Amino acid sequence: MKFGGTCLGSEDMLDRMTKVVKAEKERKIVVVSASAGVTNSMKDFVAKPRHEKEIDDFLLALKGKHVDMLPKKDGHSRKEALELIETKITKLERLLYGVTYTEELTPRTNDLILSFGERLSAIVVSSLLKHEGLEAVSMEADALGMVTNDQHGNAVAILDECEKNMAPPLESALKKDIVPVVTGFFGITKSGHVTTVGRSGTDYTAAVVAYTTRANPIEIWKEVDGFMSADPKLVKGAFLLDRLSYEEAAELAYFGAQVLHPRAVQPARLKGIDIVIKNLYKPSSPGTIIGSHRLARDDIIKSVSYLPNVATLKVYDTGAGYKSGFLADITACLHKANINIFSATTSQTCAALLIDEADIPNAKKAVKAIIGTVGENFEVKSGMALICTVGEGFGMTKGIAARVFNAVAAKDVNVDLISAGASMVAYHFTVDRKDLKNAVVAIHDEFWGKRI
Numbered sequence: 001m002k003f004g005g006t007c008l009g010s011e012d013m014l015d016r017m018t019k020v021v022k023a024e025k026e027r028k029i030v031v032v033s034a035s036a037g038v039t040n041s042m043k044d045f046v047a048k049p050r051h052e053k054e055i056d057d058f059l060l061a062l063k064g065k066h067v068d069m070l071p072k073k074d075g076h077s078r079k080e081a082l083e084l085i086e087t088k089i090t091k092l093e094r095l096l097y098g099v100t101y102t103e104e105l106t107p108r109t110n111d112l113i114l115s116f117g118e119r120l121s122a123i124v125v126s127s128l129l130k131h132e133g134l135e136a137v138s139m140e141a142d143a144l145g146m147v148t149n150d151q152h153g154n155a156v157a158i159l160d161e162c163e164k165n166m167a168p169p170l171e172s173a174l175k176k177d178i179v180p181v182v183t184g185f186f187g188i189t190k191s192g193h194v195t196t197v198g199r200s201g202t203d204y205t206a207a208v209v210a211y212t213t214r215a216n217p218i219e220i221w222k223e224v225d226g227f228m229s230a231d232p233k234l235v236k237g238a239f240l241l242d243r244l245s246y247e248e249a250a251e252l253a254y255f256g257a258q259v260l261h262p263r264a265v266q267p268a269r270l271k272g273i274d275i276v277i278k279n280l281y282k283p284s285s286p287g288t289i290i291g292s293h294r295l296a297r298d299d300i301i302k303s304v305s306y307l308p309n310v311a312t313l314k315v316y317d318t319g320a321g322y323k324s325g326f327l328a329d330i331t332a333c334l335h336k337a338n339i340n341i342f343s344a345t346t347s348q349t350c351a352a353l354l355i356d357e358a359d360i361p362n363a364k365k366a367v368k369a370i371i372g373t374v375g376e377n378f379e380v381k382s383g384m385a386l387i388c389t390v391g392e393g394f395g396m397t398k399g400i401a402a403r404v405f406n407a408v409a410a411k412d413v414n415v416d417l418i419s420a421g422a423s424m425v426a427y428h429f430t431v432d433r434k435d436l437k438n439a440v441v442a443i444h445d446e447f448w449g450k451r452i
């Protein structure tokens with residue numbers, strides 16, 4: 001049972017959380033994010049130089065926030081939690097002083113600092129569960145041995161190592177009817193350094209925990225019902241999807257549906273574990289189930305998602321198509337600048353890459369440095385949106401792409417870059433941002449107009 005930051009963001013939500021954990025009669029492991037806003041506040045705090053005085057104020061507020069979340073009544077579980085919170089705050093204090101004095105923030109230290117949000121919330125949650133009469137124990141992912149590679153900020157779990165380390169302590173706790181409350185979001189390298197697995201990465205931790213213990217299903221508790229056929233803010237008739245395949249969920253999550261961390265699918269798929277999105281406001285509603293379901297006849301297209309802020313980076317070169325290493329050189333230079341590429345298409349004279357609009361300044365700098373050696377000139381087009389249509393049926397049904405593009409064309413929307421075929425379950429393309437809503441509504445109407 002994974003609980004995200006918003007599930008831990010208010011007294012009411014904490015109450016709902018303890019109720020659903022208590023109501024679950026099967027053996028269970030709880031995985032928690034930092035409380036809403038905590039990771040961001042730490043990230044912002046270390047992002048600029050601070051005075052010592054600011055550290056005190058910051059930690060006082062952080063501590064107060066977590067103490068306020070503890071069971072109100074004095075008692076053993078509150079007292080124990082207060083002590084644990086105190087030790088965490090002291091450690092964090094030392095780290096923050098270190099960063100302030102050295103005026104240096106390495107990716108490694110940054111990850112270690114950010115991990116404290118989850119460490120604190122795991123203490124709070126286990127204390128609340130204990131107060132409700134459950135045997136809960138907070139367990140930190142680094143101590144448990146959630147081993148990752150050393151890519152700070154976006155680390156990937158080494159699943160067989162994780163299994164070796166994590167299964168014994170978790171299973172032994174479960175056997176004793178203890179509810180482990182595991183910290184999400186971070187792991188540890190083989191050489192003992194804390195890494196984070198990417199923003200919103202607690203879903204991924206939950207999947208790793210499930211992989212190591214064969215826990216099934218993974219419940220992702222949120223404040224929404226699950227995956228929708230489209231963003232309900234754009235499309236009035238958008239509806240909840242009850243089932244998705246692993247691939248569909250991964251593509252939708254990657255391309256804008258902020259329901260699940262895209263990488264959470266991988267450990268689950270490897271062991272055939274279902275992922276269920278659950279709404280803390282409506283615990284009895286079934287939500288979206290993600291697993292290896294058979295294709296149903298009406299599954300042709302399932303959903304349309306989007307990324308609203310993308311840019312196209314085009315690098316031109318006559319004969320680019322014949323030059324081996326052309327694309328590799330460009331992607332390597334962007335990788336070095338820490339820029340993620342959403343998608344790439346190439347032609348004889350050009351390589352076109354989709355990037356986040358926020359990365360434009362860095363991308364320009366990086367590419368400028370290689371122009372002349374790699375590519376003759378380049379161009380960046382901002383103000384684009386990426387639309388992604390997803391469904392298992394894409395790979396096996398004729399005429400689906402034509403219907404998508406006809407629907408968009410009928411609204412007089414120009415399609416810029418198209419990428420299809422890389423995934424059997426997704427097509428994506430870019431449009432001018434001002435046309436985003438029109439295009440999404442047109443596709444939704446084309447496939448589900450009659451249902452509404």
Ligand code: ASP
Pocket residue numbers: 004005033034039040117184185198199200201202203
């Ligand atoms: N606390 C982390 C974040 O805000 C991880 C998570 O919420 O899943 O990104």
Ligand code: MG
Pocket residue numbers: 004005033034036039200
């Ligand atoms: Mg979060």
